[in-house]
Amino acid sequence: MRIGVLTAGGDCPGLNAVIRSVVHRAITGYGDEVIGFEDGFKGLLDGHYRPLDLNAVSGILARGGTILGSARLERARLREAAENCGELQRQYGIDVLIPIGGEGTLTASRMLSDAGMPVVGVPKTIDNDISATDRTFGFDTAVTVATEAIDRLKTTAESHQRVMVVEVMGRHAGWIALESGMAGGAHGICLPERPFQVEDLVKMVEERFDRGKKFAVICVAEGAHPAEGSMDYRKGEIDQFGHERFQGIGNRLAAELEHRLGKEAKPVILGHVQRGGVPTAYDRVLATRFGWHAVEAAHHGDFGRMTSLRGTDVVMVPLADAVTQLKKVPTDRMNEAESVF
Numbered sequence: 001m002r003i004g005v006l007t008a009g010g011d012c013p014g015l016n017a018v019i020r021s022v023v024h025r026a027i028t029g030y031g032d033e034v035i036g037f038e039d040g041f042k043g044l045l046d047g048h049y050r051p052l053d054l055n056a057v058s059g060i061l062a063r064g065g066t067i068l069g070s071a072r073l074e075r076a077r078l079r080e081a082a083e084n085c086g087e088l089q090r091q092y093g094i095d096v097l098i099p100i101g102g103e104g105t106l107t108a109s110r111m112l113s114d115a116g117m118p119v120v121g122v123p124k125t126i127d128n129d130i131s132a133t134d135r136t137f138g139f140d141t142a143v144t145v146a147t148e149a150i151d152r153l154k155t156t157a158e159s160h161q162r163v164m165v166v167e168v169m170g171r172h173a174g175w176i177a178l179e180s181g182m183a184g185g186a187h188g189i190c191l192p193e194r195p196f197q198v199e200d201l202v203k204m205v206e207e208r209f210d211r212g213k214k215f216a217v218i219c220v221a222e223g224a225h226p227a228e229g230s231m232d233y234r235k236g237e238i239d240q241f242g243h244e245r246f247q248g249i250g251n252r253l254a255a256e257l258e259h260r261l262g263k264e265a266k267p268v269i270l271g272h273v274q275r276g277g278v279p280t281a282y283d284r285v286l287a288t289r290f291g292w293h294a295v296e297a298a299h300h301g302d303f304g305r306m307t308s309l310r311g312t313d314v315v316m317v318p319l320a321d322a323v324t325q326l327k328k329v330p331t332d333r334m335n336e337a338e339s340v341f
């Protein structure tokens, strides 16, 4: 069998672990050939690819980013790929394509699959918001990075009697804010799923200062926003890739708190630090398992599906299930976090 693999969308710790696992399982388990397309679907359309053998993937398990490169592609070019998928498959002589990516990539994978390309998807995102899988690799790393940041911010906040507003990633779902906020013991957590009241945060900080705890750390997801009438804030605009870009809730909230409290409040925007660097052990293991199962699925002709973690098992689910709606933080998870502020 000849397998094509690509990584598309935003990068994520663990992508290289999947590529490595696909290559190992395919070559040593089945004697397959593997080629890797460069820069996501762009490589597939433009003919940029390279053979992947065991040496090509040696030493990449713990490396962040992706050795194949990644890119976001305009919808029109993705449609071009779907329309020409038979031709593309013949051109490269591939029996299956394994795209590794987030919601956009899985939607594109479904388009290709519906157009007749044999596809086995592997979901990834640090945001952990893909439905039809309990976890995506990259999330654990992002939470670990954000938790360490909160730990560090607490000591400097306490030294200077300041409020720190740490903004983490999560455009539509607040999983990173929820779990890093809980693990780091943030004093407030703001998620896209539940508009926050600035008054509640002001009250929380004042109560802490009154009982002698003269600092506070608030963890806010980039997609979080205030409740109507609570604070002026304009949500983002849609960029050329169809993604909502936010105006910086961390900066805005810190300024508002400083103004209302009359105390210093500093914003810290973690940004892409959460996406770079070495994956945690958990993410390496999940990524490796996803790669292994993707090759198994390819050999069973299990196309139009993606790998998914259900409990502790990796199973195959239809790509259609992955892209219908995003996995949001449920109310009971938010309530659990609030009970320990």
Ligand code: F6P
Pocket: 010, 011, 102, 125, 126, 127, 169, 170, 171, 222, 275
């Ligand atoms: O979807 C993953 C994600 O990390 C989001 O949390 C974030 O908003 C976005 O990617 C940033 O993407 P870019 O690399 O385009 O800035």
